[in-house]
Amino acid sequence: MRKAVFLDRDNTLIYDPGYIHEVDKVKLLDGVGEGLKLLKEAGYLLIVVSNQSGIGRGYFTEREFWEVNYRLQELLEHFNVQIDDFFFCPHRPGEGCKCRKPGTLMVEKAVEKWKIDVKESFVIGDKDIDVELAFRAGCRGGIKVGVPCFENFLKAASFIVGEK
Ligand SMILES: [Mg+2]
Ligand SMILES: [Zn+2]
Incomplete structure (x- = not known):
């Protein structure tokens, strides 16, 4: 069984001005490349789980959503790390x-696709729903970034890696 960190995408990994779908606006947030690398080296799968109601609302297409993901992967190449999978609603x-x-x-x-032990896995996101997801799914923990204890992604990643 593997362990994973389930990652919110928008305003957790990349800056989101609101319903981001334009490739040229994709920017990694502070500490994201370093933090993802740290988690990967500690043996965590890196799996994005993202609410994308902009698709259902007709603001952008599924294809545009994927183009943003590919751009994210491109930016992460610089840090020698890649997201393992993307799931979206x-x-x-x-x-x-x-x-x-x-x-x-x-x-x-x-969990089914990757044979993940959810009890050894975490969620990182920027909203209360991300922390609630961790709780509901039975994860070991959920961390909200952008708050005093975890002001950036690297802080959250370091905390997880430090948990034995
Ligand atoms: Mg978010
Ligand atoms: Zn859905």
Whole structure:
């Protein structure tokens, strides 16, 4: 069984001005490359789980969502690290899907596909729903970045790696 860090994408890994879908706006946030590398070296799979209601709202296409992901991977090449997989929910709130965070379906799919021990895995995100996802999915922990204890991604990653 493997362990994973489930990663929110927007405003956790990359800056998001709101419904980001333009490749030329993709920018890594502070400490992300270094933090992901640290997690990868500690044996964690790096799996994005992202709410993308902009697709369901018709603001951008699934293809544009993937182009942002490919750009993210390109930026991470500089740090010699890559995201292992991407899961996303394209639905609007109120559609009653089971994937929109804090719903757990994206994590469940990843766990099955990659044979992950969810109890040894973490979530990192910038919203309360990301922390709630960790709790609901039965992860070891969930960390919200951009708060005093974890002001950037590297702080969160270092904390996880320090947990034995
Ligand atoms: Mg976010
Ligand atoms: Zn959904």
